[in-house]
Amino acid sequence: MFPPLPNPTTKPGGPKFGEADLIRRSASTVTPPAERQTEVAKLIDVTKCIGCKACQTACLEWNDLREEVGVNVGEYDNPHDLTPNSWTLMRYTEYENPGTGNLEWLIRKDGCMHCEDPGCLKACPAPGAIVQYSNGIVDFIHENCIGCGYCVKGCPFNIPRISKVDHKAYKCTLCSDRVAVGQGPACQKACPTQAIVFGTKDEMKQWADKRIADLKSRGFDKAGLYDPPGVSGTHVMYVLHHADKPHVYAGLPDNPRISPLVDAWKGVGKYAGMAVIALTAAAGMIHHILQGPNRVTEEEEESADKLAGGKT
Amino acid sequence: MTSQTKSGAHIRVRRYSGSARVNHWIVATTFVLLLVSGLSLFHPSLYPLSALFGGGEVVRWLHPWMGLVLAAAFLGLFIRFFWQNLPEFTDFVWVARIRHVLTGNDQYLPEIGKYNAGQKFVFWAQFALVGTLLVTGIGLWEAGLGYFEELLGLKATIEQKRWAAVIHASAAVLAIAIWIIHVYAAIWVRGTISAMTRGTVSGGWGFRHHRKWLRKEIDKGEIERPRMTAAE
Numbered sequence: 001m002f003p004p005l006p007n008p009t010t011k012p013g014g015p016k017f018g019e020a021d022l023i024r025r026s027a028s029t030v031t032p033p034a035e036r037q038t039e040v041a042k043l044i045d046v047t048k049c050i051g052c053k054a055c056q057t058a059c060l061e062w063n064d065l066r067e068e069v070g071v072n073v074g075e076y077d078n079p080h081d082l083t084p085n086s087w088t089l090m091r092y093t094e095y096e097n098p099g100t101g102n103l104e105w106l107i108r109k110d111g112c113m114h115c116e117d118p119g120c121l122k123a124c125p126a127p128g129a130i131v132q133y134s135n136g137i138v139d140f141i142h143e144n145c146i147g148c149g150y151c152v153k154g155c156p157f158n159i160p161r162i163s164k165v166d167h168k169a170y171k172c173t174l175c176s177d178r179v180a181v182g183q184g185p186a187c188q189k190a191c192p193t194q195a196i197v198f199g200t201k202d203e204m205k206q207w208a209d210k211r212i213a214d215l216k217s218r219g220f221d222k223a224g225l226y227d228p229p230g231v232s233g234t235h236v237m238y239v240l241h242h243a244d245k246p247h248v249y250a251g252l253p254d255n256p257r258i259s260p261l262v263d264a265w266k267g268v269g270k271y272a273g274m275a276v277i278a279l280t281a282a283a284g285m286i287h288h289i290l291q292g293p294n295r296v297t298e299e300e301e302e303s304a305d306k307l308a309g310g311k312t
Numbered sequence: 313m314t315s316q317t318k319s320g321a322h323i324r325v326r327r328y329s330g331s332a333r334v335n336h337w338i339v340a341t342t343f344v345l346l347l348v349s350g351l352s353l354f355h356p357s358l359y360p361l362s363a364l365f366g367g368g369e370v371v372r373w374l375h376p377w378m379g380l381v382l383a384a385a386f387l388g389l390f391i392r393f394f395w396q397n398l399p400e401f402t403d404f405v406w407v408a409r410i411r412h413v414l415t416g417n418d419q420y421l422p423e424i425g426k427y428n429a430g431q432k433f434v435f436w437a438q439f440a441l442v443g444t445l446l447v448t449g450i451g452l453w454e455a456g457l458g459y460f461e462e463l464l465g466l467k468a469t470i471e472q473k474r475w476a477a478v479i480h481a482s483a484a485v486l487a488i489a490i491w492i493i494h495v496y497a498a499i500w501v502r503g504t505i506s507a508m509t510r511g512t513v514s515g516g517w518g519f520r521h522h523r524k525w526l527r528k529e530i531d532k533g534e535i536e537r538p539r540m541t542a543a544e
Contacts, residue, residue, distance in 0.1 A: 027356035123477075125353040126368050146368035148353065149454035153474050162454050167369070261474040265481055270355050273485040280489040284496035287414070294416040294501045296516040301322040304515025308323045308530045308537075 002197045002207055005184045015180035017133050024132035026124035037135040041201040042174065042185060044109050045211055045239040046249065047223070048195035051076065051090055051107040058190030059088045062175065084163035087111055087172040088187060091250035104241075108249040109187070109196070112159045112172035113228075114138045114235035119258040120171075122266050123154025129169075136201065136235035137174045145169055154266075156231060156256035174235065204237060211239045230257030323515040325526060326534040327507040335388045336508055342382035343491060349375045350484055376453045383446045390439055396426040397436065402524075403429035423523040434494050441487040444479060451476030512536060 016037075023032045060067060065085040070078060076092040088111035095104045118138045121130040129144040130151060140151075140160075147167035151160045160169045175185035183189070184198035197207060208225045215223035224243025227233045238252070246252040328336070349371045352361035362371045405422050406413065406429040412420040413430065421428075427435070450460050451473055461467055468476075498504045503517040515535070518526030529535060 027359060125356065125359065127356060127359055146362075146372045147454060148368075148372045149452070150353075150477070152454075153470060153477055155470075158470055164455075167372070167455065259471070259474050261471075261478050265474075265478045269478065269481055273481060274355055276485050277488050277492070280492045284492060284500075287496075288500060291414070291416060291500070294418075296503050296514060296520050298516075300519045301514060301516030304325075304519040304526060305322050307519065307527065308515060308535055 002194055002199075005182075005189075005198065008182045013181075016182060017135055017180055021134045022131050023134045024118070024121055025128050026121050026130040027127040033134055035134075037133070039136045039201040040174075040179060040199070040235060041136065041204040042114075042188060042196060042198045042236045043204040043208055043239065044236065045195045045197070045208075046106065046108050047211070047215055047220075047239060047241050048193045049090075049107045049109065050193055050195070051092060051105075052192060053078075053090050054190040054192060055109055055187030055196060056086065056088055056090060058186040059172070060085070062178070062186035063087070063173075082110065082159065082161055082171075084161045084165070084170040087170060093248065093250045095248050106249050108238070108252060110159075110250065112138065112174070112236065113157055113231070113256075114172075114174050115156070116232035116234065117258065119154035119156050119231070119262055120151035120160055120169075121154070122258060123150040123262050125150055133176070135179070137176045137179065138235075139173050139176050140169055140171060142166075142168050142170075154258065154262050156253060156258060172236075201233075201235065208237065208239050215239070215241055226252070228253070228256050230255050321538055323538060324512040324536045325515055325518045325529050326511060326536070327513050328511050330511065332389075332392055333508055333511055335385055335392065338385040339382055339389060342378045342385065346375060346378050346382060347484075347488055347491070349378070354481060354484070373455065376449060376456055379446065379449050383442055386438070386442045390435075393427075393435060397432045399429075399432065400425070403432060406430070418520050423527075424521065424525065425528075426522060426525040428521070430493075430497065434490055437490050438487060438494075441483045441490070444483040445487065448476040448480035448483065452480055 021033050021037055022030050023036070024030065059065070065087075067079055067083065067085050070080065073080065077089065079086050079089065082089050088109055091108045091110050093106040093108070095106050096102075097104050114136055115138065116136065118130070118132060121132060121138060124130045125148060126144050126146045128141055129146065130138065130140055132138045145168040147162055147169065149160075149162050149169070151169050152158075152162065160171045162169050175183070175187075178185060185196075188196040188198040197204065199207070205225065205227070212223045212225060220241040222244040223239070223241050226238035226240050226243060226246055238246075238249075240246060240249065242248055246254050348361050349365055351358045352365075352368070352371055353359070353375075359368070362368045365371050365374055402422050402424060406424065409421055412418070413428075450457060451468055457468060498508075501521065503514055507513045515526065518529070
């Protein structure tokens with residue numbers, strides 16, 4: 001068993017991280033803090049998950065959100081997808097293992113992965129609407145969000161959702177407000193089987209190693225940690241029994257990375273586009289300086305009058 | 313300047329009707345507003361431009377609606393000017409002699425109808441780009457896409473929306489560059505702007521730049537005689 005996080009102190013004190021700890025800020029340049037905070041991570045061990053949805057409930061509860069009553073279409077996923085209110089979702093997959101012939105019930109808690117290289121932040125055009133703290137948490141600052149939905153295009157995991165009510169983007173905050181006072185995320189606190197644990201990223205990797213060794217001893221020789229290098233690692237990691245094929249877990253990307261389209265759009269495209277516009281304007285100015293205006297002469301006016309049968 | 317001809321002493325030729333001019337200025341106004349609001353989301357250093365509209369949130373909802381207005385108004389221009397913009401042999405001669413065009417030596421160019429090859433290029437390029445911007449813009453329209461998806465019975469994937477973003481930005485850059493050429497040409501070729509403000513150009517302007525068109529308009533009687541004729 002992973003040692004539970006101690007309860008927070010009751011003594012008043014400031015948050016453990018804030019504005020001064022930003023390492024990235026959307027559509028802005030920030031001077032990174034001299035000292036990076038210890039990176040935190042949430043580890044989701046899908047092999048220990050019993051699919052009780054306590055984490056989903058805890059998330060709604062802590063963040064004071066309500067989900068609409070949905071309809072049953074014959075699956076356990078409820079709601080059927082992430083929504084502006086449901087920032088985490090248990091996704092259930094009935095997987096027929098071709099190796100063993102067993103039917104496996106794979107349950108993955110979906111939600112923001114808190115990428116070290118966040119695509120949402122890269123795509124965001126609104127200064128300060130998405131920030132990344134030096135402890136690794138990627139957070140949406142709703143007062144700066146304009147609701148354009150670019151984060152949806154930037155995200156390699158299809159996580160952000162735009163509210164139809166206030167037209168702002170929502171996703172898991174990794175309970176940045178709880179972490180700021182030394183607490184773990186609400187989902188982790190509610191998990192009855194310790195399928196969700198929270199700590200420093202190093203601690204989580206070590207814990208995952210133990211879990212993977214245990215799984216391998218039980219015959220899951222492809223068990224492994226999901227900490228995808230394509231986005232420079234994530235601050236939400238999975239322990240998977242089939243780490244060689246993450247896609248069997250309700251479409252978890254095998255090798256997520258920021259789409260080259262988003263890179264082109266928000267990288268070189270930004271500068272190339274401005275250059276094309278500036279060069280066209282400059283070409284016009286230079287042409288006019290060299291060539292001068294193209295004026296109609298008096299003779300041409302008279303020729304026109306003549307064509308029209310004028311008296312000139 | 314002495315070369316400036318005195319208005320009133322020569323014929324003027326009707327080039328654009330009142331409705332064509334209103335149509336043009338609707339497109340022009342929305343284009344500039346779309347350009348400014350679009351650029352504010354294109355490059356972070358231009359984000360402050362969004363303040364002109366009341367902030368990024370206003371830009372987010374206003375830009376698509378202005379885009380729809382532009383697309384509808386542009387269709388009006390397209391229908392109006394379609395026939396005169398069909399390519400003809402003279403266009404190839406004009407392009408081959410682009411050197412004389414740029415040096416303002418119009419005397420070496422063939423007689424030209426209502427539009428030269430450069431104007432036709434602007435017409436067709438903006439037609440293609442407005443169409444592209446409309447389709448990709450709807451793809452990027454967070455609040456409006458759902459309506460069109462339902463209408464067409466399909467669902468855009470995130471990968472398609474990424475393509476829409478890249479294509480929308482690229483097409484916008486090209487449209488802006490062509491718009492700069494369009495505006496510059498109107499300024500460089502003196503006497504052009506009155507076509508869109510007053511609806512007429514001087515006979516000399518027609519004689520110099522669009523002689524074939526001038527002959528036709530004279531035949532049709534689409535000219536205004538000077539009120540006062542110069543003393544003989």
